[in-house]
Amino acid sequence: MSNVFYQEKFQDRHNGPRAEEAQEMLAFLGVQSVDELIEQTVPSQIRLKKALALPEALSEKAYLAKVKQLADKNKVFKSYIGQGYYDVTVPGVIQRNVLENPGWYTQYTPYQAEIAQGRLQALLNFQTAVSDLTGLEIVNASLLDEATAAAEAMFMLYSARKNKEANVFLVTPNVFPQTLDVLQTRATPFGVEIRVADIEEANLANDVFAVFIQYPAADGTLAEYASFTAAAHAQNITVCVAADLLSLALLTPPGEWGADVVVGNSQRFGVPMGFGGPHAAFFATKDAYKRNIPGRIIGVTSDANGNYALRMALQTREQHIRRDKASSNICTAQALLAIMASFYAVYHGAEGIKNIASRVNDLAKLLDKALQELGYEQTNSSYFDTLRVVVGDQVGALKGEALNNELNFFYHEGVVGISIDETTTFEDIQTIVKVFAKIKAKSVNDIDLAGMVEALSPSIPEELVRTSAYLTHPIFNSYRSESEMLRYIKTLESKDLSLCHSMIPLGSCTMKLNATTEMVPLTWAHFGGLHPFAPADQTSGYMQLINELNDWLSEITGFAKMSFQPNSGAQGEYAGLMVIRAYHESRGEGHRNICLIPASAHGTNPASASMAGLKVVVVKCDEFGNIDVADLRARAEEHAANLNSLMVTYPSTHGVFEESIIEICAIIHEHGGQVYMDGANMNAQVGLTSPGFIGADVCHLNLHKTFCIPHGGGGPGMGPIGVVEHLVPFLPNHEVVAVSGEEGISAVSAAPFGSASILTISYAYIAMMGSDGLTAATKTAILNANYIKARLEGHYSVLYAGANGRCAHEMILDCRGFKHVGVEVADIAKRLMDYGFHAPTVSFPVAGTLMVEPTESESKAELDRFCDALIAIRAEIAAVEAGDVDQKENVLKHAPHTAEVVTGDEWNRPYSRQTAAYPLPYLKVNKFWPSVGRVNDSQGDRTLICSCPSIEEYAEA
Structure with a gap:
């Protein structure tokens, strides 16, 4: 038969096992077909009787053509809407080597610190940058967005309030509307009252437990809050501030004027708007709240060899400990975006960040002066980047002319908001002035913009001008050239195990293929460059x-x-x-x-x-x-x-x-x-x-x-x-x-x-994938899981199974029986690193177990390699059980083994270097080395250092 109509199916690339491999696996399970396996696994009463009604699957080429058509329906106008979202310039070295790099985007949360030192360092850099800019001691490794970060702050301060009768969260009217919206949602079930009122001492009533301020305010205005904050503290009322991170390069940080919590969005640090996300929110607070702060914190510790190491500190995650008493359910963050923001800070450093912020401020001042020259009233007497221009009943004409020039402003009751960002140029200011001039029947040529540049007046009050240093650590001052930055990114990347290296068999977490074609449109400007509040007729592709x-x-x-x-x-x-x-x-x-x-x-x-x-x-x-x-x-x-x-x-x-x-x-x-x-x-x-x-x-x-x-x-x-x-x-x-x-x-x-x-x-x-591909993926996930179960059952006890002895897409390996010889489930997890694998989920949902989920994307060869590793580890445990090796001095207890240890001049362990580093033959061909030995968990919880170590320590490490 001719191949003229042959079309390669994406599902054959997504699903790991080839047809002949699947048959071998099915034979090993004692069934004739995957459908027979499904009949034994999924109860008949819940199985669908017909296929999913989805469009026919597209090839990768056809999909890219279709999504290009969708992207082109989006209109990417210059956005001056602001309200917490701003256009940015993503440094190419970060876009190509982080955002578009599976070595960064395919890792899991760094619960296994020894094979996650790269992203842990990048997240520590993020914490350090935020700590420096906000002027507060403790920072977490990101939250979901600014509004939910504000809600988390509200509940942290509510839980820690001194006056347990107080239930009012006082919010300034001048906050982003989306933040107020989310605060209202989160407050309702707990009976917290959101009281919107001006930030004045007269409103600090006895029923108020905390105050929420936007800095700069939603309309762009700046005000001094130090005296108000002092008055609030005198009444045991705490102060939470939502701050613009870029503005803090020029403005006095809230931590310096007494704020207890500062939240915000790091999107301006090199992360595209993306029609609303994803972006990394930040949460900074005083050291006094280090046990209350939601989310993750990266802490400094050491490994078994005394070397500098990092881990997630306080990583118990309160929802697992307190469960129904928890005030936060946070289980994830925005790590990849926080990593991008941290590299942006590393790439630009204090001088570069200040230059960007100053240029934004100068362009805003230039526009302010030009519009006033045209006869417009600009209501913000002090500001960082945002102007409010009164146009009254001319707002319709102004909006129409702005759209003709592909400009989006923020409109509210006859006032036009204009927020300048990093991408704004002198030529952009000329275009804006031209639009406003036309409404006044004037010409832009009547305005000498170039002449105005040298005579701009300050827009930030002297008492609010930042005088303290930030980003002083050498890490933020060492990688200015692209060559140096590239090497720094790659150095950190090389310390992390990702799906680039091997399967990550985490039960409940489903670490499957993130195909390149799926990722490609993500960085197209027609998806990344849209403001979430852009007019509807500009977002039809997205919709x-x-x-x-x-x-x-x-x-x-x-x-x-x-x-x-x-x-x-x-x-x-x-x-x-x-x-x-x-x-x-x-x-x-x-x-x-x-x-x-x-x-x-x-x-x-x-x-x-x-x-x-x-x-x-x-x-x-x-x-x-x-x-x-x-x-x-x-x-x-x-x-x-x-x-x-x-x-x-x-x-x-x-x-x-x-x-x-x-x-x-x-x-x-x-x-x-x-x-x-x-x-x-x-x-x-x-x-x-x-x-x-x-x-x-x-x-x-x-x-x-x-x-x-x-x-x-x-x-x-x-x-x-x-x-x-x-x-x-x-x-x-x-x-x-x-x-x-x-x-x-x-x-x-x-x-x-x-x-x-x-x-x-x-x-x-x-x-x-289409209907057939998605269903095949599910069947393959179940096949892969049951194949692993069958291969390991003679070596490990599988804790639960269905009516016919089958598991679904994951299984639990019971490791509790090894405790009597001193082998803990953590020892197995760490030893797997020596075999080139990330551990399965440890001690969830049952303590002392491993929950394994292979997904459909892994081939039979990879499944066998993983099973061979676990079987080899079981033999190492058997040697301990038999008394052939000591319960404390053995290869499991010393795992993982770094290259530094294995190649050291001295070797006094009761097993060979070969056993430590190359326990199975495949490792001699492709070996991933953990960058540190087993980390000291308790030290990491005690040492909540939310800033980078000294450059000397860093160099030694």
Whole structure:
């Protein structure tokens, strides 16, 4: 037959095993076909009866052509809208070698510090830069966006308040509207009152626990807050500030005038607007709050050899410890974007950052002078980058002329806001002046712009001019040339294990292929250069993409509609529960506040329920790890009058398709509740079943798991939610851009569509896989997992399995039986590094276990290599069990082994260097060396140094 109609399928590149390899694996499992395996794994009562109704799969070339057409529908005008989002210049060396580099975007969160020293250092640099600029001691390694960071600050200060009767968060009227929107959402379930009032001492009432200030204000104005802050502190009222990071190069940092917390967005440090995200928010606070700060902190420690090392300090993550008592459910961050921002600071240094900020300020002053020369009133007497120009009833004409010149301004009640950014040039100022001149029937030639440059007056009051130094560490002063910067980036990259090196078999985290074609459009200007509040007629390409993705994901999940606003899985949980809350209230049943959660649930579930104002009731699991249906029924009956919801993960957190899931959903509905399904394990459902078909009412999707958005070393993520028809009216709305109806809950994220630019990745994945490809991926994920299970069962105990002895897409290896000879699960995790692998998920959901998830993207050869490594490690454990090697002095306890140790002049260990470094033959061909030995965890928790070490220490390391 002729090959003239042959078309290569993307799914054959995405799915790892070749056809002949899959047959070998199936034979090893004792089945004839993958469909036979699926019949043994997925309960028949929940399997879909027909294929997904999705468009035919596109080739990579055809997809790129289609997405180019979508991109071209977006109009990239010059944006002067501001409001927290600004155009930037991404240094090419950072775009090519970080944002577009799988060596940076495919790593997982750095829980295994020994093979994550590169991104840990980059994140420490981020913390240092933010600490310097804000003037505060402790900084976390990023949060999701500015608005949610403000909400986290509100609750940290609320929890730590001295006056426990106070419940008012006083907010200046001059804040970004999206931030106020999110604050309102987060405050409601806890009974916190958001009081919008001027920042005056007279408003510091006894019921106020904290104050929130925007600096510079949303309209661009600057004011002195030191005396107000002192007055607030005198009444035990704390002060939180949302600050523009670039402005702090010129303005007195809030930490110096007494602020307790400073939050904001680091987007101006070299991260594109992307129609709203992703961007790394920052959270800086005083040392006194180091045990309260949400998110992750990078701390300094040492390794087993006494060398400088880094780790995530305080990484217990409060939602796993406090669960339903948690005030934060944060489970991810924006690591990749924080890394980009940190490299931007390294590349420019203090001098470069100040030059950029000064140029922005000077251009704003130039425009101010020119517009006043034209006869306009500019209302901001002091400002950093933003002007407010009164145009009155000429606003329509002005807007029309601006659009004719492809300019977007911010319009509000006859006043035009103009925010200057890093990309603005002298020629841009000329264009703006030309537009304003035309409205006055004047010519731009009447204005001597060039002559004005030398006579600009200061726009920052003298008392607000920064005098303190920042970015003084040599790291920010050593890499000015591109050659040096490139080498620095590559030096850090080489210390990190990523999907470039080997599979990352993390259960619950789904580390699958992030295909190059999926990533390509992400950095196109027509996706990256759009402001999230741009006029609708400029964003039609984005809206078509979002609407089509909505239709596709609704079909995949069996739901009526999606909301793309949540910026992470945990935020999706929270949004889903708030939607359920609003639904009950609309029916006059706002008293329903009981949320049933299985004992096996991920810690974010009870934390999210707590944040939504719900009371958690735990449901027992049986000896096989499944939900105890009898106990569930008893709890549902007991709380029927107040039952709000059930949170359930499917397949279960234990990696099993529970047979009783339809009955479980029916019990909840029977007693007036709604079913929230955690979509963490959606990779085992797509094309075979769906949350809607099973009976769930809401489900979040981790697009950074099932739908191929990269993990980025700990973020970005996306957690859109899908809902059944009766919940659609309550999906999140947005104060600036309406995305839902009048009954919709207020915003859960700063941008209307969350991190919109990375939706292009999931869109690409579905478009190129199609119905058959997506279903084949799910089947392959289940095949790969069961193959690993079968290979390892004679060596490790697999904790749970389904009715026919099969696992879903992941499994739990029980390592608790090795403790009697001193071998801990952490020893296995560290030893895997010597074999070139990242450990599976350690001690979750069961302490002392490893949860393994291979995904569909790994080939049989890679699966075998991983299994060979674990089997070899089991033999090393057996040697300890047999007494052949000492329980404390053995290859497991000393793992991982660095090149420095293995090649050292002295070797006095009771095993060979060969055993340490090359335990299996494949390692001699391709060896990844951990850059440090085992880190000292307790020292890292005690040493919360949120600044870079000295250059001497750095050089020695």
